[in-house]
Amino acid sequence: MATIEPTRQAGIPGVPPFTVDDLLKFPDDGNRYELFNGSLLVSPAPSPVHQDVIFRLQMILHRTVPSHLKVLSTVNVRSSDKDLYIPDLVVVPRERFKSVRLMFPPEDVLLAVEVVSPSTKTRDRATKVGAYAEAGIPTYWRVEPTEGPTLYVYELDGECYRGPAAHKPQTMASLTRPYPISFDPADLID
Secondary structure, three states: OOOOOOOOOOOOOOOOOOOHHHHOOOOOOOOEEEEEOOEEEEEOOOOHHHHHHHHHHHHHHHHHOOOOEEEEEOOEEEEEOOEEEOOOEEEEEHHHHHHOOOEEOHHHOOEEEEEOOOOOHHHHHHHHHHHHHHHOOOEEEEEEHHHOOEEEEEEEEOOEEEEEEEEOOOOOEEEOOOOOEEEOHHHHOO
16 A cells, blocks of 8 residues: 655645644745644735724724733734644733743633634634634634624633624624623724
């Protein structure tokens, strides 16, 4: 019986299944590289609308964040040697913000946020829901810009997320996690 060896990708160091150490050797080419159980997921730079939604939500969160927490965009979250995620936004304890250099462990992430785009919809609606729950991230928000936008809120209940609760535009989303905050999802779109 012949053994099939994984093939090398041009310009990509290592062979599948990839590790976080492999990922650290990847080129800085403008793509977002994430790992899910050693499988490589590559995303191009986000669209202008996607970036604007992230910016607007980050500003809303920043205006109301308690002094012991910090709101950050596109940070590395290392769940294992074969799992590295890059949420669009996170909320972490301020003391951890000061000490983490490159990667946050998932136990530091109080909220992970993904803004859905055409190239990430399956990932954000299914793959990341399971991965973030398995990693123990207590709250996950998914923003769907094409739905007005709509904010979907998942809260960890044991090992799985309950929900999602949908918050439609033109209504106030009054949330308690990771800290009390209220806003209209319509404010996320220009």
